[in-house]
Amino acid sequence: MTNTHLNLTNFFHKKAKITTWFACLLFCINVASQETRNFQVFQFPSNMIPRIDGETDDWEIVPENYSVEMEQLWDDSGKHAEADLKNLDVTVKVGWVKGLNRLYFLYEAYDDYWDFSSSGLQNDTFELIVDADLSGGPFIDRFHPNKSLNIMDAYFSFHGVHAQNYHIFTPAKEKDWTMVWGSQPWIKDLPYANKAYNYNFKPGESGKLILEFWITPFDYAGNNPERAIKSILKENNSIGLCWAIIDYDDANNKQNNGFWNLSKEHTMYGNASYSLPFKLMPLEVSLKKEIEAKWRFKTINLKHRTVSFIDESIGDIQSWKWDFGDGLTSLEQNPVHQYKDAGKYVVILEIKGSKGTSKLSKVWDVAVK
Numbered sequence: 001m002t003n004t005h006l007n008l009t010n011f012f013h014k015k016a017k018i019t020t021w022f023a024c025l026l027f028c029i030n031v032a033s034q035e036t037r038n039f040q041v042f043q044f045p046s047n048m049i050p051r052i053d054g055e056t057d058d059w060e061i062v063p064e065n066y067s068v069e070m071e072q073l074w075d076d077s078g079k080h081a082e083a084d085l086k087n088l089d090v091t092v093k094v095g096w097v098k099g100l101n102r103l104y105f106l107y108e109a110y111d112d113y114w115d116f117s118s119s120g121l122q123n124d125t126f127e128l129i130v131d132a133d134l135s136g137g138p139f140i141d142r143f144h145p146n147k148s149l150n151i152m153d154a155y156f157s158f159h160g161v162h163a164q165n166y167h168i169f170t171p172a173k174e175k176d177w178t179m180v181w182g183s184q185p186w187i188k189d190l191p192y193a194n195k196a197y198n199y200n201f202k203p204g205e206s207g208k209l210i211l212e213f214w215i216t217p218f219d220y221a222g223n224n225p226e227r228a229i230k231s232i233l234k235e236n237n238s239i240g241l242c243w244a245i246i247d248y249d250d251a252n253n254k255q256n257n258g259f260w261n262l263s264k265e266h267t268m269y270g271n272a273s274y275s276l277p278f279k280l281m282p283l284e285v286s287l288k289k290e291i292e293a294k295w296r297f298k299t300i301n302l303k304h305r306t307v308s309f310i311d312e313s314i315g316d317i318q319s320w321k322w323d324f325g326d327g328l329t330s331l332e333q334n335p336v337h338q339y340k341d342a343g344k345y346v347v348i349l350e351i352k353g354s355k356g357t358s359k360l361s362k363v364w365d366v367a368v369k
Contacts, residue, residue: 035264038277041103042066042095043235045287049097050104054198054210059093059106061287068092073245073260080258087112088247088258092126096280101230103130103239107211109170115248116173117203123169124248131163131240131272132217132231139163140181140270156183161222163240163272170209171197177213181269183223192216192225203251235282240275242268290355291315297347297366305339305368309347316353323348325366342369 042062044050050058069091070083083089088111095104107126116123131139138144139162141154160182167179177195178188187193193215201207217231217239233239245260261268268274294312309322311333322330324337325345339345344364351358 035274035276037072038238038279039068039094039241040066041239041278041280042093043281043283044095044097044104045283046097046099048287049100050095050106050212050214052194052196052212052214054196054212056106056108056210056212059095061284062093062095062106063284066093066095068094068262070260073262074264075258076261076264076266077256077259083260085110088245088260090126090245090260092243094241094278096233098233098235098283101233102214102216103132103233103241104214105212107168107170107213108208109211109245110206110208111247112206113249114171114199114201114203114205114207114209115251116169116171117251119175121167121179122248122251122254123172123175125246126166126168126170126211127244127246127269128166128168128215129163129240129242129268129272129275130166130215130217131275132233133162133219134238134240134272134277135162135219136240136271136273136275137162138271140165143267143270156223160184161220163275164215164218164221165269166215168211168213170211171199173203182221184221184225184228186225187216187218187221187228233280235280238277238279240272241278242275244269289314291317291351291353291358293349293351293358293360295349295360295362299368300336302369305342306336307339307366307368308334308336309349310334311349311351313349313351313358315351315355315358317351318354319352321350323350339368343367 070085070089090109093106111124114124139160141151141159144154144158164187165181167181169175169177180188195213198210199207218228219231220229242263246256247258249257262276263274265274292314294314296310296312298308300306300308311320320331320333322335325347326339344367346361346363347366348359348361
């Protein structure tokens with residue numbers, strides 16, 4: 001080969017590498033720009049927690065802007081350029097309740113062909129990824145960074161531990177409602193999860209399915225539930241969620257007819273970095289009380305019986321009055337009080353504002369020795 005040929009060959013190799021690199025860069029930029037999307041998790045009031053019965057009436061208070069619909073998904077299998085709602089139409093809403101570390105889901109789907117006659121994985125599926133602490137990164141055995149690790153060791157120590165994958169069958173017939181993809185199948189049962197279906201079609205028919213369920217997210221969920229650490233859900237924090245709809249349309253064809261992904265990265269099913277942020281929203285204004293007294297306390301000095309009182313009241317508040325139960329009071333919003341004598345006290349907070357008054361007493365919660 002002449003020097004000219006060598007130079008040309010090197011030139012085209014370098015050009016190909018640069019072109020490939022540039023294409024990859026553009027793809028990454030495009031993915032990053034797409035994944036600036038963010039979503040919301042509706043907060044249910046504590047007296048309106050959804051019943052898991054497969055009915056949608058509990059969810060009527062959820063505004064439409066909380067819905068994630070087909071227009072947000074894309075078929076990354078390449079079989080469909082865009083969604084055909086006559087073929088498949090799915091809406092998902094996500095909720096939470098302050099104080100409960102649970103995520104509630106309402107899954108409503110129309111399909112022109114429901115495929116669920118197989119006992120195995122070939123089943124219309126809602127594949128859900130949960131990374132509640134946004135730790136990110138791979139979480140399935142074959143993505144383990146230590147490639148020398150035995151695959152089953154990786155499965156039991158790593159797969160589904162810091163993020164979870166629920167392979168939910170829609171519907172589940174003569175099989176468990178979901179395959180938990182990992183070594184912790186206990187997370188799909190009470191007291192960690194619950195579900196209910198509502199449908200009236202047979203395999204191969206069209207129709208609408210309603211699936212209502214809740215799950216418990218975990219920061220650590222190994223194969224031993226005694227070692228598990230639940231995720232703590234806090235108002236205004238974001239969590240990582242993602243899902244895909246796997247649509248089968250032929251019981252005799254093992255290939256699916258679409259993998260409708262919320263993420264722009266196909267491997268989101270095993271890498272939590274490709275999930276999307278869902279913000280745990282405060283109560284909607286229409287569901288809040290206009291004024292409500294709330295408070296908590298913290299003992300800051302046991303020896304001197306010193307207690308800090310923290311106001312958490314709701315509404316337009318103009319004045320506070322604390323009765324510490326020992327004959328002393330305070331007009332401060334967040335007072336610190338020192339008790340002279342040991343005892344168990346009834347402490348009362350009364351607030352006043354433009355919308356009226358509210359009072360909250362706690363009987364013997366405050367105890368000092």
